[in-house]
Amino acid sequence: MRLASLYVAATVLYHACGLALPQPGSTKFGYLASGDRGIRALQNRAANPTLEQERANAVKDAFTFAWNGYFSNCKGQDELEPVSNTCLNPRNNWGASAVDALSTALVMEIQDIVTDILDYIPTIDFTTSTTSVSLFETTIRYLAGMLSGYSLLSEGILNVTGSVANIKALLTQSQSLADSLSFAFDSPTGIPSNSIYLNSRSTGGESVNSLATIGTLVLEWQHLSDLTGNGTYGALAQKAESYLLNPEPTYNEPFPGLVGSTISISNGAFLDATGGWNGGDDSFYEYLIKMYVYDSSRFGIYRDRWILAANSTMKYLTSNPSSRPDLTFLASYVNTTFVNASQHLTCFDGGNFLLGGSVLKRQDYIDFGLALVNGCHDTYTSTLTRIGPEAFSWDTTGVDASNQAFYNANGFYITNAFYDLRPEVIESYYYAYRITGNTMYQDWAWDAFVAINATTRVNNGFSAISDVNAAHGGSFDNVQESFLFAEVMKYSYLIHAPDAPFQVNNDCENQWVFNTEAHPLKVVGPPI
Template sequence: MIKLRRAFPARRASTRRRLVLAFFLGCVWWIITSVLFAAPITPEWAERAVTPGERADVVKEVFKSAWEGYYKHAFPNDELHPLLNTYGNSRNGWGASAVEALGTAAIMEAQDIVDTILDFIPTIDFHRTKTPVNLFETTIRYLGGMLSAYDLLTGPVHHLVRKRERVEPLLVQSQKLAEALKFAFKTPTGVPWKVLFLEKQESDGNPSNSAAAVGSLELEWTRLSELTGLLEYRTLVQKAMKPMLNPRPKRTEPFPGIIGNWINVNTGQFTDAWGSWGPGGDSFYEYLIKMYAYDQTSYDVHKDRWIVAAKSVMNVLAETPRGSNLKFITTTDGKSLDHLSSHLECFAGGNFILASKVLNDSRYLDFGLELTESCHEMYVRTATRIGPERIGFSPEGWPKKQKQQLEDLGFVILDPSYQLRPETMESYYYAYRATKDPKYQEWAWDTFVAIVTHTKVRNGFAPISNVNRIRWNWKFGRQESFFFSELLKYAYLIFADEAEYQFNYDGLNNWVFNTEGHPLKVTRPW
């Protein structure tokens, strides 16, 4: 009897281990079969929604569904990890998805979501975080998101808030965030550090910062000065921009207006001549023309620098792959072109279209539409009808398979992943608003349906590993906060009714969108 009693616990433990192992293997098998083998299913509304109003309603429902998944499994953390129904804090744990979703929810008049996020905003402590802070990402996402929501909720959608006191924390928290960040500009040149440790008020000591990271702060910090009446914030970013607008040494401006991607914050000098309208450079050029749109009396130098850079893009960096009618913006190493492009460059179509309105020059409209069409072709020529992360178009030294793909597609897919990026949808938005040609609405709808079809999982949306594969297509990663602020916002606005925050090609504009899709009120109409 004693031996039997002693044997029972061991036997029960062994049984428990087998059950745990079986459960674990079952979960793994479920993930593999549901994610790897399952064929994507086109949503039933894809053909049912025909009118712009019906399609806007669908986009709103997709937004609400994505919000519910995030709220259930990740709020108030930064983002949802949709495959595991857990959360991540890649943006310092301050609730990036909530902050970035607020403006979109306000535009869609999703009252319950607006109320939830407004309740959350005052609870954020921007002085506390356990992780390094990226000044650029924090500015465009948090500062841009809160200032935009403030402008919207005190302006065109003020009816969503009964008491002004509900909105004021957006401005108060924006100022608190700026106060926590402003030590970044304490360098010999005023060019800010890239990575910060807020609790110690220190940088990581790396003197390199990118053109995009330095050049994409001015809109948000200037708007903060405008709203608070405190000139300090505007002064900080104006000083930071001086070396950007007059790059040294001269060899780091290989073509007029095209500057190197990296600058030393201690010397104010650029350290290379690698120029790009893609990673490392993109939003620097984007903000040149947007700052002029924000205030045409104060930013003539920005306008002039954009015009010079745009000419170099049109004459040098815009490349047509051999045997195709496509046009993509490539990168230069300072001497030659590298014949590569990426999804990020697809913002440029919209930026040129915006500039054509600001500068009243139809050449930029034509060129912007051409870039937008090429990015559309980058989408529809893949199996999923979604554009890849990175492409190339020079066959020298490539294997036979890639050369054949170049002939078939007009480009070679170098990184086949799709990471929920919004740049092509953004350019569709500007193209439609400028021309009112319904084909851009059809392109946007086709892209939206494809993205939902291939990235939707139970509680959210996940990046996919290969846009040129229907099955055996691994999903991975996180649902980025810009999925709420950019992709779904631009998709909605393409079909939405007229509103004062819409880009208006034939009339006056009172708003300009930051690089994260957050509309900000301008100083005077343009």
Template sequence: MQILGAGGVAAVALVGLASHAVMVSTAPAGSEQQSRPPYIVNKHRARAVQDAFRVSWDGYYQYAFPHDSLKPIAKSWEDDRYVFCLLFLFRNGWGASAVDAFSTALIMGNWEAVDQLLNYIPTIDFSKTNTEVSLFETTIRYLGGLLSAYDLITGPLSGYIPRNRTTQVYYILVQAKFLADNLKVAFDTPSGIPDNNLYFNPPRRAGSRTNGIATIGTLVLEWTRLSDLTGDQQYARLAQRAEEYLLHPRPALGEPFPGLLGANVDLGTGLFVDGAGGWGGGTDSFYEYLIKMYLYDPYRFSEYRDRWVLAADSSMKYLISHPTSRPDLTFLAMWRNRTLEFYSEHLACFSGGNFILGGLTLSDPSYVKFGLELVNGCRATYKNTETGIGPEIFRWQDGRTPLNSSNNPGPPVNESGFYEKSGFWVANGGYVLRPEVIESYYYAYRATGDKKYQEWAWEAFKAINESCRVGVGYSGILDVNRERGGGYRDFQESFWFAEVLKYSFLIFAEDDAPWQVRADGKNEFVFNTEAHPIRVAKGGRRPYSGKWK
């Protein structure tokens, strides 16, 4: 059965769209026009992104479903998900790409995929897996994806789902609760800080001694939302109790700059064991969720706002860095204790968007301005490579630190020319379909209405399509600074569906959809770190008439 009719398989038609795009201003007349930017809809570009979703989904559904991921060249599948920082390989086999694609299919109106997913979700057995389970990855992808789909279907998209699908919709929330019930054993530690690594059959901890602040601090939105939807507060209490150790860090080595923390916490004592960190992998989404929890419910989470402000202010004061060859660019340094390290990651490029969101939420233009500077810096990492895509890791020489000091070396000889032109050099040229730069373009556009951010997003989307489109889908590439990426990984990550395609679509789509970020801060949804939109609990407009939980 089709919900609203199948969407046909379409080739990704990119050539000539820019010159034939029909730009339509959607800013309303009257006083409201002055309270939001003059957004522009580009239906042709939005449709091209929808076509890329169809190609990716059809390839996955034909050759990989219900396994986790598609191998687009081999036309095969893997039950593989690289967990945090690509350190381990877990094989859950719960359909990671399917669940990650759910909210994007709903937002894009791909009702054929939605129909397939409504049939699939009740069949997943979240009690069985062949290996370890990552609490962090499972929360942001599966739990976040299920809760987001439920919020969308029971909220602004309720009129699009036939009444005879009520049981399948109900099972979305049932499955989310069942999954959390299996995962909650992670919190059974002396401190209440969860063990990130678990086993099922039966659920039990792997016995880790420490956990990272991102894997501790990127649970609270999803687990709190589950409690708010079900009325069972145990889930919120577990995540919020663990978060307390990050809101009040001890000892002093764990907070080398005000609000900026080390990376790892002891599960027995709750004490920090190091003072190294940054806005990159391992720590990034802890900072991201501080302001997002305040956006979700400013009544319950005002302390999270205060901690985000402290971290943001310290970043602007202590971490700001300008390359010697391009002082016009702004990056955020990493740190080890109070020594700065001048490298960053594609992962860290979400920070521009997070500063912008914080500025919009708090009505503070200084954060928006700084966020836009970070967006400009990350754009340079795309603009200057051979493929037009940014690298996994990049470095630079800081203009304020003594040159060639131990923490501020210059570029390798073979990279000096590239560094002089670009303001960075490539330390790891891989690209695994990451979303963070396009994510920040999205927030920049929603804050300003400046169409240059649409152009930058379109440039990035075309570059990814040029280098990563292969076989029956899209694949990561080996080196962004070689022609066509220097070869393929033959792996289509699930977050390609959840994040890259969603942000690329939203920046060109209708501006008044309830899940769009609002420049006035009155948001109805907040995106989790996997870009699954979660309906806010309080403080936002209520887009439909119905019971608000």
């Protein structure tokens, strides 16, 4: 097939969605990365139509392997410690891995795992926990996991099912959990404490909360209100969010739409002007555009604040390493001083810009998102394990004899070599593929999955590793976070899976939106 014909085939979906694809050979923002590699990938795929299915099946096998190891050893507990085959309970001892795994087992259509989880969830007592409970972590993992499972099963779009009682229990258990957590919002402002104690219905006494832990509740709590007809849940989260959407004092918004990181619980004031898209701030910005996707008729202000933040990010935070000006990373800021350092957590940013560009029909956001995806891809391909590090920098004041050669070649140097089974880079590959149709991003995701499977797999699961740039990943850290099931496995699978209503940009529309833990929630407004 002639190259021009392949290019036409690659752009059918893109043009149908009202977007423009760079010309063949273009390297604008790294979209095709090196000449016509994206076109060649499409040609190879056409020659092997079963490749996507083979890859999807391999991810399902890895998910099933990890699930069997967790469930046989740690049913009812939060996490498997995969090196020692012991169990850990950092998430309230309610079985976090089981709840986090449900939506992935559903989209993979693995009936026996779905049945195991549906039988387990009604047994959880969400009214008690002997440990401190994180409102943020509990919302994004437990509440979203159950709401996603309820909607996916209720819609009847899958070849798996559950008993009527167990499906109903997903919603009633979500209400029970939210009712148990709701006292966290009992403050003068309605801004919640993040650390709470259910048994005494008390908080940890904090006077402040962070941007992400306040701003990453509204999607889940609003969805619970929309499913139950009880507006109280959404109202609690929206009141807290209102202080973030209307930040005061104004000097703690150093760039339009970009705000500080620490907020007073007593009066709602921002207490600093330090921030960016790194951990602690990240999912606040993520949810601005996702709330608009969830219901464009009600949440236009969220879209407007995302646009402000996105424009300022492109204008002020774009950073190109001196040794690799072809790469694009996001700096963070302290007041108006920029910090050239980033994190694996930050690498969701490319996917978020791609989603925003797609729904707003903004090619500049899509191009910028692809540039960010390309930069994060480099953090993976530059290490010995081909897995990206927890933290990295391109600040030349930190370059010395120990990292000069690495920085010269790769445009960054590693400041924390740990890998905690994080999903953000694969997540952004997923959005890049779903929105552009370029199979190069499938190949990148597959390369990442192969590296993770080869390096972190141990005994009955997958373990965090100490050093992504050491042979065999250094040492195992004996941690398997529940988001391995919810995110790494889901994005690695869905990027190769057939189109479906819950897929991003299905038929140029988003009928579902993924929360920050990758649980798909049904859109209630008109799909965009």
